[in-house]
Amino acid sequence: MKLDDSGEINSLSSLELSDSPPIYKSAEIKHTVLKLDEVGLVNATIIASDGSSVMDFCLYDILYAGHEFIDSIRNDDNWEKVKALASKVGSFSISTLQQIAVSVISYKINKLMTGGL
Numbered sequence: 001m002k003l004d005d006s007g008e009i010n011s012l013s014s015l016e017l018s019d020s021p022p023i024y025k026s027a028e029i030k031h032t033v034l035k036l037d038e039v040g041l042v043n044a045t046i047i048a049s050d051g052s053s054v055m056d057f058c059l060y061d062i063l064y065a066g067h068e069f070i071d072s073i074r075n076d077d078n079w080e081k082v083k084a085l086a087s088k089v090g091s092f093s094i095s096t097l098q099q100i101a102v103s104v105i106s107y108k109i110n111k112l113m114t115g116g117l
Contacts, residue, residue, distance in 0.1 A: 030054035039094050041066035069094075072101035078108075 034054050037044040042062050048055035062070070073079040082100045086092050089100070 027053060030057060033057050033059055035094070036066070039065075041069060041094070069098055069101065072098070072105055078104050 031054060033042065033044050034046060034057070036042040037046070040063060043060040045058045045060070046054055047057055073082055078101065081104045082097055085100045085104070086096055089096060
């Protein structure tokens with residue numbers, strides 16, 4: 001991890017993942033970082049790749065769209081509904097999860113506005 005002048009962490013490399021308990025395989029984390037970077041949810045640099053898999057990366061930041069997505073599923077009830085609907089739809093892609101999350105929140109807003117919740 002690298003600290004900026006204010007003492008804040010400003011990046012994470014894949015080598016530092018070994019400091020964490022092995023909940024996910026390193027290859028799964030690397031692939032996920034690559035895909036999150038591709039869809040514009042995080043700012044990462046893929047440092048080395050053999051063309052089919054990520055060998056190393058540096059994760060700098062969660063971008064605005066990433067924060068928006070996290071905020072939309074932060075509530076456990078929202079996340080459970082998103083997962084249930086995604087399962088019924090048969091897709092767990094980021095774009096599908098984002099679309100469902102927006103729909104779940106819109107539904108709740110409409111219910112609140114009409115006195116239904």
